[in-house]
Structures are given as structure tokens and as C-alpha cells.
Amino acid sequence: MATEIDSKQYVAEQGTFQVGPFELSSRLIVGSGRYENATMMKECLELSGAQCITVAVRRERLHDADGENLLDFIDSDKYVLLPNTAGCYSADDAVRVARMGREILRALGNPGADWVKLECLGDSKTLLPDPIATLDATEKLVNDGFHVLCYTSDDPVTARRLKAAGAAAVMPAGSPIGSGQGILNPNNIRIILEYLKDEDPDYPVIVDAGVGTASDVAQAMELGVDGVLLNTAIAHARDPHMMAQAMKHATLAGRQAFLAGRIPKRLYATASSPEEGIIATHPYPRGK
Amino acid sequence: MFAKRTSSLSTLIVEVNGEAVELSDGVTLSQLLQQLEITTRHVAVELNLEIIPFEKHAECILVDGDQLEVVTLVGGG
Numbered sequence: 001m002a003t004e005i006d007s008k009q010y011v012a013e014q015g016t017f018q019v020g021p022f023e024l025s026s027r028l029i030v031g032s033g034r035y036e037n038a039t040m041m042k043e044c045l046e047l048s049g050a051q052c053i054t055v056a057v058r059r060e061r062l063h064d065a066d067g068e069n070l071l072d073f074i075d076s077d078k079y080v081l082l083p084n085t086a087g088c089y090s091a092d093d094a095v096r097v098a099r100m101g102r103e104i105l106r107a108l109g110n111p112g113a114d115w116v117k118l119e120c121l122g123d124s125k126t127l128l129p130d131p132i133a134t135l136d137a138t139e140k141l142v143n144d145g146f147h148v149l150c151y152t153s154d155d156p157v158t159a160r161r162l163k164a165a166g167a168a169a170v171m172p173a174g175s176p177i178g179s180g181q182g183i184l185n186p187n188n189i190r191i192i193l194e195y196l197k198d199e200d201p202d203y204p205v206i207v208d209a210g211v212g213t214a215s216d217v218a219q220a221m222e223l224g225v226d227g228v229l230l231n232t233a234i235a236h237a238r239d240p241h242m243m244a245q246a247m248k249h250a251t252l253a254g255r256q257a258f259l260a261g262r263i264p265k266r267l268y269a270t271a272s273s274p275e276e277g278i279i280a281t282h283p284y285p286r287g288k
Numbered sequence: 289m290f291a292k293r294t295s296s297l298s299t300l301i302v303e304v305n306g307e308a309v310e311l312s313d314g315v316t317l318s319q320l321l322q323q324l325e326i327t328t329r330h331v332a333v334e335l336n337l338e339i340i341p342f343e344k345h346a347e348c349i350l351v352d353g354d355q356l357e358v359v360t361l362v363g364g365g
Contacts, residue, residue: 031363031364031365032363032364033364033365034363034365035363041363054365055362055363056361056362056363056364057332057359057360057361057362058360058361058362059305059306059358060305060326060358060359060360062305069360070360070361071330071361083361084364084365086364086365096337099332099334099339100332100334100357100359101361102332102339103332103333103341103342104331104360104361106341107332107342108330177365178365209365229365230365231364232365
């Protein structure tokens with residue numbers, strides 16, 4: 001009699017992952033920006049299965065405030081909030097914004113107070129990171145007690161420098177933010193994984209930015225990254241609800257494929273059905 | 289302009305999120321936030337580049353020329 005296979009066991013084996021002080025149950029981290037409305041955002045966060053949600057820090061409106069706050073739509077007891085420093089073009093501004101985010105989350109009692117997604121941009125057209133300012137800000141924030149998750153390019157040397165500076169996680173972009181181009185240079189992601197996980201296999205590497213659809217997420221996960229962070233790919237999909245679920249499944253599928261180990265690629269075919277026992281009436285043409 | 293000058297003896301001007309706000313002398317940060325109808329639980333306040341923890345808002349007395357950033361969380365990636 002066949003052994004019973006417990007598919008739930010395999011789902012569980014994709015495992016939690018540790019980033020700084022947090023053990024996250026979902027390897028998908030999603031952003032809360034660019035949704036048509038707050039209700040849509042709330043529903044998509046739920047459907048994505050994510051446990052960690054990124055948020056931005058902006059000036060409070062002094063006039064014409066509509067009375068609505070993001071926090072009315074995100075249950076801060078249920079999610080770990082990850083504040084970002086999006087829009088900062090210098091290390092000093094990024095440090096200021098990180099501290100503001102920490103103060104808001106501390107006042108809320110959200111456990112996400114001491115970590116930050118660091119973005120130090122170098123260019124408004126590409127939204128590519130400024131590697132020198134990012135490194136500078138990382139050092140300052142680590143000294144200030146932050147667990148720093150660094151948005152960076154897919155350059156392996158920069159990634160290594162950020163880890164050495166004390167980053168809690170390095171988050172290379174697959175392609176420019178919001179571009180939906182997917183993983184443009186999987187070889188760089190492979191090298192980053194090799195460099196950062198050498199003798200430190202649990203060090204978290206997260207693909208942040210550029211994802212366009214579910215296969216991009218699966219591809220990233222199959223490369224062996226620990227997680228994927230995305231926003232626009234869900235928020236601007238034609239059907240955000242369905243895409244949120246697709247991203248959840250792709251994260252799991254990619255992780256399982258990575259753990260399962262893919263077959264090597266070959267130039268020629270190998271038959272799946274046995275050659276032995278083929279009937280002889282009309283012999284198949286055989287190559288030489 | 290004249291009105292502003294006459295009132296300047298008992299008032300001060302601070303900058304909140306890039307806008308000038310006129311306050312009475314001795315006003316605290318808590319009172320400013322109340323005046324602006326801002327819920328303190330969802331904001332952080334930076335005064336002259338230093339974060340003022342929410343527990344200290346009530347004892348923080350503002351002075352003329354103070355520069356404040358009052359921020360909250362919004363959707364972002």
C-alpha cells in the first residue's frame with residue numbers, strides 16, 4: 001500500500017525566514033502603495049498572504065484632510081509594518097525619515113519600529129539607488145540601532161559591502177522600481193546569493209522591485225532568494241485581487257521548486273516513456 | 289502686514305510642513321497638534337531635525353522660528 005503523502009507538510013517545509021528580529025511566515029512582502037482605493041488595498045494584502053507590509057512616511061496634510069489614515073485600513077496587530085525611506089536622495093534625509101517611521105510605529109506599539117527598508121535614490125528617472133549614499137545611511141542607521149533592509153541594485157560588490165556594513169538583509173532590484181521588467185540579470189542575483197550566503201546560508205536576500213507578474217516571483221524564488229518584495233505588480237494589475245493570489249502561489253511554487261532542485265538543462269530530448277516494449281508493427285523513425 | 293506686526297509681541301511664528309503657523313507665546317507641541325486637529329497616535333514630529341517622542345509633546349514649548357515636520361504613514365512600496 002502506498003505511503004500517504006501529506007501535501008500540507010510540503011507547504012510547511014517552505015519554512016519561515018528570519019529577517020533581523022522577525023521570523024516571517026510568508027516569503028512575500030507587499031507594499032501598500034498605488035492602489036485604486038484603501039479597501040482594495042486591504043483586500044489584496046489579505047489575499048497575498050503576506051505578513052509584512054511596507055509603508056511610506058509623508059507629511060500630514062494640514063488642510064483638506066479627508067480624515068482617513070492608512071492605519072484605519074491596515075490592522076497593525078496583524079501585520080508587521082516595514083517603513084521605507086522612499087523618495088530620499090541623501091543619506092541624511094533617509095536617516096531622518098527612518099527615525100520618523102520608527103517614532104510612528106513605536107507610538108502604535110507595532111513591532112516593526114526598529115527596522116526600516118532603506119531607499120537612498122540616485123536618480124529620479126530610473127529610481128536606481130545611490131550605492132554610496134545607501135552604504136553611508138546603512139552605517140548610520142545600524143549605529144542608531146536599526147535593523148536595515150537595504151534596497152540596492154543587483155551589483156554583487158555593493159551587496160557585499162552593505163552586508164559588511166551591518167545590513168539585516170540585502171534587497172537587490174530585479175529591474176527598476178515599478179517597471180515590471182522582472183529579473184533582468186539572474187546571474188547577478190546568483191552571484192549575490194553566493195557571496196552573501198557563503199558560510200552564512202540563512203542571511204536574507206530579498207528581491208525588491210521590478211516584478212511584473214507571477215513568473216517573475218517564481219523565477220526569483222527558484223534562484224534561491226529568501227523572499228520577494230513587490231507592490232505595483234499587484235496594485236496595478238487589471239484584477240489586483242486575483243494577482244495578489246497569483247503572487248502568493250508563485251512565491252510558494254518558486255520556493256518549493258528551489259528546495260526540490262530542478263533538473264539540469266540539456267540540448268537534446270530524453271524520452272519520458274520507456275523505449276523497451278514498443279510495439280514493432282510500425283517502427284518509429286530512429287535518429288543516428 | 290500691520291496686523292501681524294502688532295501681534296508679534298505676544299505671538300510667534302513656527303513652520304509646520306513648510307507652512308508658517310502663528311501661535312501664542314508658550315504654546316506646547318501638544319497644543320499645536322490639537323490646534324491643527326492632528327491625532328498624535330498616528331504621527332511623528334521632528335522639531336529642528338530632532339524627533340520629539342510623543343510622551344514629550346506636552347512638555348515641549350515651541351519658540352519663534354521652530355521648524356517642524358509632522359508626518360504620518362501612507363501607502364508605499
